[in-house]
Amino acid sequence: MPSKAGSRYPFAPTTNRGSTRRRNPPVPEDRDRIDDESSLAEDLAEAAAREGLDLQSEQAQELSEAHVQVEVAGGKEVSGLDITKAKIRDYGLRPLAILFILNAVDEFDRSVLAVALEPIREYFEVSDTVVSLLPLAFVFLAGVIGVPAGTWADRWVRKYILAGGAIVWAGAGFMAAAAQNFFQLFASRMLLGAGQGTIGPTHLSLLSDYYPVEIRGRVLGYHRSANPFGQILGAVIGGFIVAILGWRWAFAIAALPGLVFGIYALWLREPKRGESDLDAATSANPILAEFLKEPEEKAKFFASLKVIFKIPTLRSLIIANSSVGFALVGVIFWLPGLFERRYGFTTKQASLVLGILAFATFIGTWYGSPKADRNVGQGFNFMTRYGAKSVMWVTIAWPLAFLIPNPWVTTALMAISAGVASYGIPGLVAVVAASAPPRIRSQAFAAFGLALAVCGAAVAPLIIGVVSDVLQGWNVNSGDSLRLAMLASTVVVVGIGNWFIFRASDTAADDVNRTIADFLNEMTQGKAASVTSSAAEGTS
Incomplete structure (x- = not known):
């Protein structure tokens, strides 16, 4: 879904390529620079591929359609409701x-x-x-x-x-x-x-x-x-x-x-x-x-x-x-x-x-x-x-x-x-x-x-x-x-x-945005690390 400045904030948690460090969460002034087509599934698929984990294509396809949409300061809808x-x-x-x-x-x-x-x-x-x-x-x-x-x-x-x-x-x-x-x-x-x-x-x-x-x-x-x-x-x-x-x-x-x-x-x-x-x-x-x-x-x-x-x-x-x-x-x-x-x-x-x-x-x-x-x-x-x-x-x-x-x-x-x-x-x-x-x-x-x-x-x-x-x-x-x-x-x-x-x-709006971004980044990256770690153990 396209983002609209000031109304919707599509958080797409990502990891830095070639690094385990977390990217800083996006803040309101960066909204227009967020790529609407990026998705959690793409990052997971790339991370899995680097670690030799084979995701089934059907699951990968379904995940690739997921966009984590979170409401912030503005608009009349929250999380699509x-x-x-x-x-x-x-x-x-x-x-x-x-x-x-x-x-x-x-x-x-x-x-x-x-x-x-x-x-x-x-x-x-x-x-x-x-x-x-x-x-x-x-x-x-x-x-x-x-x-x-x-x-x-x-x-x-x-x-x-x-x-x-x-x-x-x-x-x-x-x-x-x-x-x-x-x-x-x-x-x-x-x-x-x-x-x-x-x-x-x-x-x-x-x-x-x-x-x-x-x-x-x-x-x-x-x-x-x-x-x-x-x-x-x-x-x-x-x-x-x-x-x-x-x-x-x-x-x-x-x-x-x-x-x-x-x-x-x-x-x-x-x-x-x-x-x-x-x-x-x-x-x-x-x-x-x-x-x-x-x-x-x-x-x-x-x-x-x-x-x-x-x-x-x-x-x-x-x-x-x-x-x-x-x-x-x-x-x-x-x-x-x-x-x-x-x-x-x-x-x-x-x-x-x-x-x-x-x-x-x-x-x-x-x-x-x-x-x-x-x-x-x-x-x-x-x-x-x-x-x-x-x-x-x-x-x-x-x-x-x-x-x-x-x-x-x-x-x-x-x-x-x-x-x-x-x-x-x-x-x-x-x-x-x-x-x-x-x-x-x-x-x-x-x-x-x-x-x-x-x-x-x-x-x-x-x-x-x-x-x-x-x-x-x-x-x-x-x-x-x-x-x-x-x-x-x-x-x-x-x-x-x-x-x-x-x-x-x-400060309220900025803090809410950062809190949600941090939470979703923490959740997805913690899981991604768990998935790749399990894959590495399975191949060793």
Whole structure:
């Protein structure tokens, strides 16, 4: 198929004649120089001929018709499919549904902690600084487990890892419900982190392999919408449970779905790594698909991290995720406490505010998912820039919200801006999936999630709590001390994150192109080396 500059990118992996070194992958500015008539089969046939391997003419003829076509920034088709016609149900709804539920249950538990924060602080008679250590307990083991979990997910069966993690965090929920002192509650949150540290690496990697790029924005966006959906359940249902039955029952009830669906996840199909990307390249040629089967060699831990941080887009988005997460997660953690202290809200009323904010985020993420797929036609740079402009709403609106004395105007301003920001987030997640090499995609998502966990779930609540206690020591009332600490974090830190997202929008398309080219070159040349090596052994 003829190439069209800016719309299709025919990668034809080749080897240097007379050398085992790999040719550098083509980059966008070289598209017009790529020979449309070159093919994988021609290179394989020549390599086989040099090594004395006789390929049957029928197979060689069929292979010679294969052209590996991969969509990049531009055009309305991806891998030959019209993105407006591709349906998620064509690839199966069960994996997305199960992982959506598990992700929502994870967020439900964390929202219960936010709603129950004041009752827990009063029950154990601790300060803001001490109670803010609970998220730090969670992220300590989430961070310790999360990064190696990415390596495990790149090497082992991922469904077993995610199922085991779900069962562990369910046990942590029951442990929290039975805690008799603050240390026991702290330990239960550490165990919870150990279980939930497996979510990012396994869930997003599996979904990227279950579903092809033309619907990946929707899939990853819908999966991400489970976070605000779980927040809604945690804020509304969890808030009522805390108010009526107490925080212990809330933790126990939140643990049950994770146990049930964690066991059910064992029956999911385990896709091979890069499956959807290979299917897009080989759907019309079964022999080529057989040739590109996944090799036995797996990615090494430190080598994977080195590759990830050498990709400018991934590096920028990981930093942005940590910066934006610092402000957003830290603010969400303390938001019920702010409304209870500053505005005199009850636990039920404060949980309603959290529910409104979560609902707006859910709507934005849900409807932003198909928008991410439509934006593929505008290119990955456009997708990233669109996400940056969406997040900018929070950068501007949330600091203003903390300056407004009316609680419901504050809630409305925060909810609307959160919904708009969430509309662009699925596209950013899709960019991470597209720019991360398939063999280490789990590790890339682990690094992405770890940045959010460390800076958002752990450091931010602690710093906001410490600043609040310091301000109270200067005779600032507890409500205003929280408000000022939140104001400072959103003004400075979200702005930094926003800048890094804009920076990623300059490199996204090129990085996606290079990642796909490297992947297909690695696959074909690894197989070609295996074929010629086997032929040499056979003739010796």
